[in-house]
Amino acid sequence: MFVGETGLGRVVKRTLEVMKEIGSDDPQAIRRQGAIDLPLLQRYLNFWFSSSLDLFGSEVSSNAASTFANGIKGRPDETTQYQDHVCADATRDLDLPDGQGGVKKETVGLRNAMNEVLREAYVRDCEIGFKRWNMLIKRAGQGFELKLPSSRFRRAIGAWANVPTDLDGKIIPREEYERRLPEWTPSAEDKAYVTSLMQRVAEPGKMAGWIAPPDRGINNLALDYEYVRLG
Secondary structure (H helix, E strand, O other), rough: OHHHHHHHHHHHHHHHHHHHOOOOOOOHHHHHHOOOOOOHHHHHHHHHHHHHHHHHOOOHOOOOOOEEEEEEEOOOOHHHHHHOOOOOOEEEEEEEEOOOOOOEEEEEOOOHHHHHHHHHHHHHHHHHHHHHHEEEEEEEEOOOOOOOOOOOOOOOOOOOOOOOEEEOOOOOHHHHHHHHHHHHOHHHHHHHHHHOOOOOOOOOOOOOOOOOOOOHHHOOOOOOOOOOOOO
C-alpha cells in the first residue's frame, strides 16, 4: 500500500505542476505536456480498485470460515484489535442484492463473512490514500476530487458479481450500465496514451514527464545518485 500510495501521489503531484505551468486543467492540454490528467487517473482508479476487490473472494464463504477456524486466515491486527479470536457465535449483517433490483440485509455467521471483513479493512486503507492525494490537489488550489467507487461497482466475484451499479453502488438498468461503463473506466484511447508514456529514462536524477521526483532518495541519498550502473 505504501509503494502504491506514494507512487500515485507523485503522479498527482506532477500533474498539478503541469496544470500550474500551463494555467489549465484541460485534459488534452495536460496530455500534450506528457502528464496524466486527473480524470484519466480517476478512471484507472475505478478499474483497478474494483478489480482488486474480487481478490478477497465472496461476501459469504464457507472456505473463509474454514480457513479462519484453522488459523490460516485472520483479520488485520488480529491479536491486538480483537478480543474474540474464535468468532464461533458472532454474526455480521451484510447488504446483498435481492435479485429484483433492490438490496436486502442478511445476517450470517462472522466466520462466513470474514472475506468481507478483510475487504472492508482494505477499503479503509485505500481511503487513507485518497485523502492524502486529495489534500495535494486542494493545496494546489484545484477543485477536482478523486473518489473511491463503491465496493459494489464492477464486481465479477461474490454476491455483487454482474450486478449493474453506478459508481455510488446504486443498482441501475443494465442498458445504462453498459452505456456509461466507458465513461467510468479507461478507454482504448486512454490505454494507448498511457502506453505511449512508458519510455525509458535512465539518466541519474531524471524522471519521466508524468511523475514527480520522490521527496528523498533511497537511504537519504541524493536523487541523482547513480544507484545502478548500466553497461
